[in-house]
Amino acid sequence: MTGVLRRPLRRRILLTKIGLDGHDRGVKVIARFLRDCGHEVIYMGRRQAAAATALTAVQEDVDLVGLSVLSGTHMSAAKELVEALREAGCEAPVIIGGTVLRKEIPLLKALGIAEVFPVGTPLGAIRDYVDGLASGGKGGSA
Amino acid sequence: MRGIDREMYRKRLWRMRQYAGFGSSEETNRRWKLLLAQGQDGVSCAFDLPSQLGLDSDDPRAGADVGRLGVGIDTLEDFCELFEGISLESTAATFNINAPSAVILAMLFELAERQGCPFDKLTGTLSNDPLIEFAARGLWRLPPDGAMRLMADAFEYATRHAPRYYPLNLRGTLVYEAGGTDVQEIAYALACALAYLDRLAERRLDMNVVTARFSFMFFADSNVLETACKLRAARMLWAQLVAERYGVTDPSGQKLKFTAPVGNFNLRAQYPELNLVRNALGALAAALGGCQAMLVAGMDEAFEIPSERNALLGLYTQQVIAHEARITHVVDPLGGSYYVEATTERLRSEALDLLADIEQRGGAVACLEHGVLQRGIADSAYRTQMEEESGVRLVVGVNTPGSEAPVDPNMELHEHDDSGPARRSARLNEYKRGRDSAALRAAQRELADALASDVNVLPAMRRALRARMTLGEIMTLCVDRYGEYQEIGETL
Numbered sequence: 001m002t003g004v005l006r007r008p009l010r011r012r013i014l015l016t017k018i019g020l021d022g023h024d025r026g027v028k029v030i031a032r033f034l035r036d037c038g039h040e041v042i043y044m045g046r047r048q049a050a051a052a053t054a055l056t057a058v059q060e061d062v063d064l065v066g067l068s069v070l071s072g073t074h075m076s077a078a079k080e081l082v083e084a085l086r087e088a089g090c091e092a093p094v095i096i097g098g099t100v101l102r103k104e105i106p107l108l109k110a111l112g113i114a115e116v117f118p119v120g121t122p123l124g125a126i127r128d129y130v131d132g133l134a135s136g137g138k139g140g141s142a
Numbered sequence: 143m144r145g146i147d148r149e150m151y152r153k154r155l156w157r158m159r160q161y162a163g164f165g166s167s168e169e170t171n172r173r174w175k176l177l178l179a180q181g182q183d184g185v186s187c188a189f190d191l192p193s194q195l196g197l198d199s200d201d202p203r204a205g206a207d208v209g210r211l212g213v214g215i216d217t218l219e220d221f222c223e224l225f226e227g228i229s230l231e232s233t234a235a236t237f238n239i240n241a242p243s244a245v246i247l248a249m250l251f252e253l254a255e256r257q258g259c260p261f262d263k264l265t266g267t268l269s270n271d272p273l274i275e276f277a278a279r280g281l282w283r284l285p286p287d288g289a290m291r292l293m294a295d296a297f298e299y300a301t302r303h304a305p306r307y308y309p310l311n312l313r314g315t316l317v318y319e320a321g322g323t324d325v326q327e328i329a330y331a332l333a334c335a336l337a338y339l340d341r342l343a344e345r346r347l348d349m350n351v352v353t354a355r356f357s358f359m360f361f362a363d364s365n366v367l368e369t370a371c372k373l374r375a376a377r378m379l380w381a382q383l384v385a386e387r388y389g390v391t392d393p394s395g396q397k398l399k400f401t402a403p404v405g406n407f408n409l410r411a412q413y414p415e416l417n418l419v420r421n422a423l424g425a426l427a428a429a430l431g432g433c434q435a436m437l438v439a440g441m442d443e444a445f446e447i448p449s450e451r452n453a454l455l456g457l458y459t460q461q462v463i464a465h466e467a468r469i470t471h472v473v474d475p476l477g478g479s480y481y482v483e484a485t486t487e488r489l490r491s492e493a494l495d496l497l498a499d500i501e502q503r504g505g506a507v508a509c510l511e512h513g514v515l516q517r518g519i520a521d522s523a524y525r526t527q528m529e530e531e532s533g534v535r536l537v538v539g540v541n542t543p544g545s546e547a548p549v550d551p552n553m554e555l556h557e558h559d560d561s562g563p564a565r566r567s568a569r570l571n572e573y574k575r576g577r578d579s580a581a582l583r584a585a586q587r588e589l590a591d592a593l594a595s596d597v598n599v600l601p602a603m604r605r606a607l608r609a610r611m612t613l614g615e616i617m618t619l620c621v622d623r624y625g626e627y628q629e630i631g632e633t634l
Binding site for chain 1: 195275411549
C-alpha cells in the first residue's frame with residue numbers, strides 16, 4: 001500500500017556549466033523539466049568555476065549536482081568538480097550530461113561521477129534517476 | 143523573394159565551404175588543403191573556444207578547451223600559418239568568430255600584406271555578430287556597447303579597404319540551433335541587424351554600401367518546404383526593411399545574401415548513418431531556398447568534430463545536390479506552389495509581428511539585456527523537447543519503432559591531441575620572448591588611446607599585432623576600456 005501511494009521526494013538540484021562551452025539548450029530544458037517534475041532546481045549558468053559550484057552546492061545544501069559539457073572537456077571538468085565538491089564537504093552525487101562516449105562512462109565513474117546521461121538520453125531517464133536517489137535527501141515533503 | 147539574381151545556380155553554384163579547424167594551425171591547414179583539393183572554393187575557419195572569447199591559450203580560463211572545437215589562434219604568426227600555401231587572392235576566407243572579430247580582421251589584413259594580396263581582392267566573410275552571442279550561444283566577452291563599437295570599427299575598416307569582403311554575418315542560425323523557431327530565427331537576426339544598421343548609420347556611412355556588405359546565416363533543417371519558405375520570407379523582409387528604414391535603393395543592398403549550415407542539434411546519436419539522410423534533406427532545402435553558400439556537418443556531430451572522412455562526406459553531400467538532384471537549372475523551383483507561397487507569407491508576417499514586438503520593447507539590445515530573446519528561445523526549445531518526449535514530434539531512431547538507446551558509433555572519430563596545449567604554451571612563450579619591449583609598450587599605448595577615443599581601432603590593432611601583441615593581450619585592453627560582460631539572472 002505504501003509503495004503505491006508514495007510520491008517522489010522534492011529534491012534540491014544544482015546544475016552548472018564548467019569550461020567555456022556556451023551551449024545551454026540541453027541544460028536549460030532539463031532544469032525546467034525537473035522543476036515541472038516538482039524539484040527545486042538552481043541553474044548557475046555558463047562558465048562557472050568548480051570552486052564556485054562547490055560553494056553554492058554547500059550553501060544551498062543540494063541533493064544532486066549536474067554538470068553540462070558539450071565541448072569534449074568533460075573529463076577534466078568532472079575531475080575538477082568532484083574534487084572541489086568533496087573538498088568543500090559536499091557529498092552529493094554528481095551527474096554529467098553532454099557529448100560523452102559510452103566507453104568514457106567507466107572512466108568518469110572512476111573519477112567519482114555517479115551517472116552519465118549522454119546526448120540522446122530521454123528526459124525520463126534523468127527524472128527516474130532523480131526519483132531514485134536514496135532517501136534522507138533534504139527538501140521536506142512532496 | 144525568389145532568389146537574389148535572375149540566374150542563380152545556372153550561372154554559378156553556391157559556395158561550398160566546410161566548417162573546419164582543430165588543434166594547431168598546421169593541422170587545420172592540412173584539413174583545409176584536403177577540402178580545397180576536393181572542390182571547396184574557400185575555407186571556413188573553426189576557432190577553439192578560448193580564441194572565440196579572445197583568450198590566449200595560456201590564460202587560466204582556457205584550460206582544456208584549447209584546440210578542442212577549433213583551431214587555437216593566439217598570435218599573428220599562428221594566423222599566418224593557417225594559410226601556409228593557401229593564397230588569399232584565390233581563396234575566400236570565412237571566420238566564424240564574434241567577440242574578437244576586429245582582431246581577426248586585423249590579422250587578415252596583415253597576412254594579405256605579407257602575401258602581397260591586394261586588399262580589394264580579399265573575399266570571404268567575417269561573422270562579427272556579437273549580439274547573437276547574448277541571445278543564443280554565450281560566447282560573449284565585452285558588454286553590448288563595447289562589442290558594437292568593435293563591430294562597427296571592423297565593419298567600417300573592411301568596407302573601406304576590402305570592398306569585396308563581407309565583414310558582418312548575422313548568425314540567425316545560432317537562434318535556431320539553440321531551439322528557436324523559424325519565425326524567431328528570422329526576427330531575432332533582423333532585430334540584431336537593425337541594431338547594427340542604426341549604429342553604422344550614426345557614422346554617416348552610405349547605407350547602400352553598408353547593406354550590400356551585410357550577410358546572414360540561416361539554418362537549413364530537414365523540413366524542406368518550411369526551410370525554403372523561411373529563406374524566401376527572410377529575403378522579402380530584408381528588402382522591405384532596408385528600403386523603408388534606411389532609404390536603400392541599390393538592389394545589391396536590398397538583396398539578402400546568406401549561408402546555410404546543414405546539420406547540428408538535429409543530427410542524432412542513434413543510427414548516425416541516418417544523419418547523412420538528414421543532411422541530404424537539409425542541403426536540398428538550402429538549395430531550393432536559394433542559399434549563396436552552404437556548410438554541412440559530419441554525421442558524427444553528436445559525438446565529435448568531424449573526422450576527415452565525415453568532413454569529406456559533408457562536402458560530397460553538397461555535391462550530390464548540386465550535380466545529381468537536377469534542381470540547379472531553375473531559379474526558385476518551389477515558387478508558385480500554393481503551399482509554398484502561403485507559408486512564405488505566413489512566416490514573413492509572423493516574423494514582422496515579432497520584430498515589431500521587439501522594437502516596442504526597445505530593440506534587440508534592450509531585449510537581450512532583459513533576457514527577452516533568451517527566454518523566447520528557451521520556451522521554444524522546451525516545447526520542442528516535450529513534443530519529442532511525448533511522441534508528437536517523431537524522430538526516427540529516437541522515438542519511433544526500432545529506436546534504441548544511443549551507442550558509440552561504429553566509425554573512426556576525430557581524435558583530439560592532448561599534447562596540444564603544452565606545445566602551444568611553449569610556442570607562445572617563445573614568441574613573446576622575441577618581442578621588442580619598447581615597440582610593444584608603444585603599441586599598447588597607441589591601442590589604449592584609440593580605444594579611449596573615437597578613432598577606428600583597426601590600424602592600432604594591426605600595429606599591435608606587428609609588435610607581437612597576442613590576441614588575448616589586445617582583447618584585455620578592450621576589456622580594460624569596456625568591461626567584461628556578466629550575465630545576470632536566469633533565463634530558462
